Amino acid sequence: MNFIFTRESFKSSPALYYAGNLTEIDKKYLDAPALSDTLFSTSNFREFATQLSDINPQQKDYNWGTAELYTWKTYNGKSASGIVYKPEDYNPKKKYPLICYFYEKLSDGLYNYQSPAPTPSRLNIPFFVSRGYIVLAPDIEYSNGHPGKSAYDYIASGARALVKQGLVDSNKIGIQGQSWGGYQVAYLITKTKLFKAAWAGAPVANMTSAYGGIRWESGLNRQFQYEKQQSRIGATLWEKPQLYIENSPLFHLPNVQTPLVIMHNDADGAVPWYQGIELFTGLRRLGKPVWMLNYNNEAHNLMERRNRKDIQIREQQFFDWQLKGEKPARWLTDGVPATEKGKDWGLETE
Helix, strand or coil: CCEEEEECCCCCCCEEEEECCHHHHHHHCCCCCCHHHHHHCCCCHHHHEEECCCCCHHHHHCCCEEEEEEEEECCCCCEEEEEEEEECCCCCCCCEEEEEECCCCCHHHCCCCCCCCCCCCCCCHHHHHHCCCEEEEECCCCCCCCHHHHHHHHHHHHHHHHHHHCCEEEEEEEEEEECHHHHHHHHHCCCCCCCCEEEEECCCCCHHHHHCCECCCCCCECHHHHHCCCCCCCCCCCCCHHHHHHCCHHHHHHHCCCCEEEECCCCCCCCCCHHHHHHHHHHHHCCCCEEEECCCCCCCCCCCHHHHHHHHHHHHHHHHHHHHCCCCEHHHHCCCCHHHCCCCCCCCEC
8 A cells, every 4th residue: 555645743834745565564563553553653654654745944944833732720620721832942941921822622733733824813823932922722611601701710720820830921921812712802801810911803892782783794693602602601681681791891891901902893794893892992981901903894804915914913013012021013002093094004113
């Protein structure tokens, strides 16, 4: 038997390999659990596989990163797991700034290669890791009726576990999330002072108003999501209104002390962008540090590359300012009025 296949990891971009004479290999490793285990094991791999392609040789010129499965105990005593990404030149004697990035469960991507290209709105993990950040991507187990508290139990406990282990500076922890992850960012900063910087993309801020809305792209009523699907409330607004209030960041904004950047676009077909407006205006009314980015005619996730590049720059500037002490860009200190968009980018630092 002869095989041509691809192989990748967080450290190695996908490459094409050839393996021949697998019948003889199978005889040699008869005691192996399976031929595939033998073929792809680290210790035996180079013995019978020949690399045919190398499309990313320039990576060796950059500080890359590593990915490893990490486990800890949550506040309720449950076992938790996630991925910890560290810089390639990680020094165990040093404490690093941390960014937590999350969306349901991500540990199945432990071996995925991630290009440092500008993303639609997710955290650009290899980019930040290369710049000296540690990134934690925790898996979250949700309980019906309390999705916000579930996120807090897993995300905050994971961050504190890394602090306790000595990897992370407790005063330099940030969070970033998009959509369902953006909602959790907004919720978490109402419950803890742990995070020093937060970035929420397309968040739901008020489940009571979002419940009665529609998905503008499809016209689908949003009630199903809260009663039975991702939001996991498990009841109608009238059956358990207290759960909708408990899980809505808007009603708990006086507790916020974390600087927050919101991205919500006016052509978002999944989460109506008035949710971002409610969150922004609420925090502004309370005198909290908050910024809002709106990319005109853009969807739930950014599609235009120029906008992906722009948000990448702004995320770097924001987290570097809050977590590394670097000088802030002018859009952070002075803001840029909507009437000046496209004319004044505000990206320069003083």
